[in-house]
Amino acid sequence: MKKIILLLVIAALSFGFQSDNKVITVKGSDTMVILAQRWAEKYMQTHPEVTIQITGGGSGVGIAALINGSTDIAKASRPMKPSEREKLKQRYNSLGVEVKTAKDGLSIYVNDKNSVRELSIQQIKDIYTGKITNWKSLGGRDTKIIIYGRENSSGTYVYFKDNVLGGEDFTSKMQSMPGTSAVVNAVVKDVNSIGFGGAAFAKGITMVAVKKDANSKAFEPTEENIKNGNYPITRFLYLYLKTKPTGEVKKFIDWILSSEGQSIVSKVGYFPIR
Amino acid sequence: MKRSILLSVLLLIFMINITAQEDTSKVTPDDLKAKIEELKGHIEGLNESYLETKATVDALKKIKFSGYIQTQFQSAEVDGAATFAGGNFAANMHNRFMVRRGRLKLTYDNNLTNLVLQIDATERGLGLKDAYLFLKEPWLKSFGLKGGVFDRPFGFEIGYSSSSRETPERSRMFQTLFPGERDLGISVEYSPYSPFENFLGYFNFKAGFFAGNGSSVEVDNKKDFIGRLGFSLPFYEENLAIDGGVSIYRGGVKLAAGKSIFTVDNSNAASANVKSSFADRNYLGFDLQLYYAMPLLGNFSLRGEYISGKQPSGSSASSTSPTSLQTGDLFMRNFAGYYLNYVQNLGDKNQLVIKYDVYDPNIDVEGDQIGAAAAAKLGSGDIKYSTMGIGLIHYLDDNLKFVLYYDSVSNETTTKLAGFNSDLKDNVLTFRIQYKF
Numbered sequence: 001m002k003k004i005i006l007l008l009v010i011a012a013l014s015f016g017f018q019s020d021n022k023v024i025t026v027k028g029s030d031t032m033v034i035l036a037q038r039w040a041e042k043y044m045q046t047h048p049e050v051t052i053q054i055t056g057g058g059s060g061v062g063i064a065a066l067i068n069g070s071t072d073i074a075k076a077s078r079p080m081k082p083s084e085r086e087k088l089k090q091r092y093n094s095l096g097v098e099v100k101t102a103k104d105g106l107s108i109y110v111n112d113k114n115s116v117r118e119l120s121i122q123q124i125k126d127i128y129t130g131k132i133t134n135w136k137s138l139g140g141r142d143t144k145i146i147i148y149g150r151e152n153s154s155g156t157y158v159y160f161k162d163n164v165l166g167g168e169d170f171t172s173k174m175q176s177m178p179g180t181s182a183v184v185n186a187v188v189k190d191v192n193s194i195g196f197g198g199a200a201f202a203k204g205i206t207m208v209a210v211k212k213d214a215n216s217k218a219f220e221p222t223e224e225n226i227k228n229g230n231y232p233i234t235r236f237l238y239l240y241l242k243t244k245p246t247g248e249v250k251k252f253i254d255w256i257l258s259s260e261g262q263s264i265v266s267k268v269g270y271f272p273i274r
Numbered sequence: 275m276k277r278s279i280l281l282s283v284l285l286l287i288f289m290i291n292i293t294a295q296e297d298t299s300k301v302t303p304d305d306l307k308a309k310i311e312e313l314k315g316h317i318e319g320l321n322e323s324y325l326e327t328k329a330t331v332d333a334l335k336k337i338k339f340s341g342y343i344q345t346q347f348q349s350a351e352v353d354g355a356a357t358f359a360g361g362n363f364a365a366n367m368h369n370r371f372m373v374r375r376g377r378l379k380l381t382y383d384n385n386l387t388n389l390v391l392q393i394d395a396t397e398r399g400l401g402l403k404d405a406y407l408f409l410k411e412p413w414l415k416s417f418g419l420k421g422g423v424f425d426r427p428f429g430f431e432i433g434y435s436s437s438s439r440e441t442p443e444r445s446r447m448f449q450t451l452f453p454g455e456r457d458l459g460i461s462v463e464y465s466p467y468s469p470f471e472n473f474l475g476y477f478n479f480k481a482g483f484f485a486g487n488g489s490s491v492e493v494d495n496k497k498d499f500i501g502r503l504g505f506s507l508p509f510y511e512e513n514l515a516i517d518g519g520v521s522i523y524r525g526g527v528k529l530a531a532g533k534s535i536f537t538v539d540n541s542n543a544a545s546a547n548v549k550s551s552f553a554d555r556n557y558l559g560f561d562l563q564l565y566y567a568m569p570l571l572g573n574f575s576l577r578g579e580y581i582s583g584k585q586p587s588g589s590s591a592s593s594t595s596p597t598s599l600q601t602g603d604l605f606m607r608n609f610a611g612y613y614l615n616y617v618q619n620l621g622d623k624n625q626l627v628i629k630y631d632v633y634d635p636n637i638d639v640e641g642d643q644i645g646a647a648a649a650a651k652l653g654s655g656d657i658k659y660s661t662m663g664i665g666l667i668h669y670l671d672d673n674l675k676f677v678l679y680y681d682s683v684s685n686e687t688t689t690k691l692a693g694f695n696s697d698l699k700d701n702v703l704t705f706r707i708q709y710k711f
Binding site for chain 1: 347438467468469508513514515565566568572573574575617619622623653669671672
């Protein structure tokens with residue numbers, strides 16, 4: 001027995017701890033792809049010994065990759081679900097480490113030619129659950145609302161469903177787009193359309209002002225309104241790790257949270273947390 | 275599919291472009307309009323085709339196959355070693371190759387309704403593991419109903435999949451009390467749709483009525499009640515999780531006509547009960563799991579369970595729960611058992627596991643009391659065992675896992691029972707490779 005235990009302990013020590021990885025993989029949220037790419041480019045300029053690989057696929061895909069060990073960091077535009085934490089717990093004895101990196105106002109896009117300029121959360125919910133189908137009932141033209149959204153692997157999709165639709169299912173009439181840019185492009189081309197996504201992607205469209213309820217004041221997703229909490233659909237943008245970061249991964253995370261990393265958050269169009 | 279559409283569109287644009295370059299002087303606005311209309315037609319056609327394919331793919335996505343194979347080599351101390359590390363060795367051998375588990379699981383996941391069928395195929399034959407349906411109510415999406423053959427809702431280790439478990443086998447206590455882990459029955463479950471949002475979100479609950487014979491056919495009218503009330507406390511900032519639960523089993527084993535239920539305790543002669551038609555099978559269990567990250571050492575888990583109660587069996591040589599209709603006398607014992615399981619991460623790819631488990635099938639007797647008087651009806655089924663296990667796990671990737679594990683088993687000794695006057699030679703070394711998909 002003693003020999004066996006000794007053998008196992010030696011084996012554990014010999015292949016237990018691994019050297020720090022110089023290649024850092026970051027996978028997940030499409031909303032955060034541009035932001036993460038800017039971070040990586042800037043960081044690699046001053047740390048040429050480190051390679052950072054950024055890929056998208058959606059928050060769900062990134063978190064799944066974190067659980068199965070195929071990425072070092074998952075980026076997510078929604079909090080990790082308890083069921084995902086449970087899987088991490090089972091494999092890594094860990095609930096995962098969450099790092100809040102930026103704040104975003106989840107914006108509601110309409111075409112520039114659309115006269116509707118503000119909506120309540122309830123109206124947005126009714127549009128996306130299929131209860132409101134015509135712009136006329138919202139003060140717009142008598143035309144059908146063309147609804148664009150994201151695929152269900154997207155963190156934006158999950159966040160919107162949980163926080164705007166109150167967990168209800170999206171209408172089957174919604175056209176799922178592969179990324180926020182695709183949603184923006186669709187809204188630019190279609191005068192009767194509506195979409196949602198990060199404020200940083202809003203080019204060539206109008207972001208409507210949103211009010212908490214029918215009697216509240218409507219607020220646009222400006223930096224000030226998002227930071228002071230007036231804009232009602234704000235969210236954090238996260239990085240998730242399996243366990244407490246060490247080595248090069250820790251240095252990269254620390255840099256993201258530094259003033260240099262946070263200045264990139266502003267440049268890309270999101271809002272720094274520090 | 276989207277890639278195909280994109281490629282087709284690009285190809286069309288490219289072709290139009292080439293044509294345009296070839297003879298730009300002849301292109302009129304009407305030609306261009308016609309080309310655009312043609313292109314639109316193509317895109318609409320492809321879109322229709324995509325939507326049709328998407329509907330088929332969405333339907334197929336509901337069918338999921340998963341499974342795993344565990345292939346292992348084991349070496350015991352002596353030929354014919356009796357062990358709970360994958361079953362007894364044959365009389366003439368002390369090492370063996372074995373496909374311990376060969377599982378294939380089919381799940382039809384229709385959101386609020388599920389069907390699960392799982393088989394186990396090894397060199398020893400084909401066996402049914404799971405066959406159940408699951409329905410979830412559509413309003414709160416928190417309450418469910420399960421029916422068929424599935425894991426008994428008792429404790430933690432039963433429901434912890436063999437493919438995820440760090441030790442090669444479950445503890446001796448669970449293998450004895452719940453052979454095969456599953457049972458035939460129906461249960462209700464509460465699992466919060468949005469955990470931790472309110473007080474009830476920290477709890478979960480499973481309870482139901484079961485045949486009581488494992489996956490075997492029903493043999494009597496009495497149904498066994500099994501239930502567990504659990505809690506889950508996550509402390510995300512501290513990366514600490516504390517889970518646990520209380521479990522209860524209230525059931526019975528049918529006594530054959532003209533036979534007796536013998537209470538085997540420290541009396542010189544076991545008392546016989548001929549009036550009852552069922553022997554009580556009552557357990558109470560507690561389980562606790564702790565997950566935390568220690569400075570320097572990293573993440574670890576510490577899990578433990580304790581179960582005690584009354585256990586009827588069909589023999590003085592075994593306290594294992596019956597899985598068929600009993601034709602002889604029944605033997606009733608007061609038992610207790612527990613295990614502690616420690617798993618330490620060694621980086622992302624490796625884990626060290628240490629497990630200590632104890633099962634005392636008869637807490638009323640010890641040592642030389644066992645086998646001292648024939649009328650006491652005590653036998654090898656009353657011997658207490660403790661097992662110290664240590665092992666290493668290496669995860670090559672998401673699919674492949676290697677396990678090297680050593681079980682050191684100690685048994686209670688008695689000079690009054692042949693074969694048990696010293697510690698048995700039943701330690702086992704296991705090397706296992708698991709492929710999971």
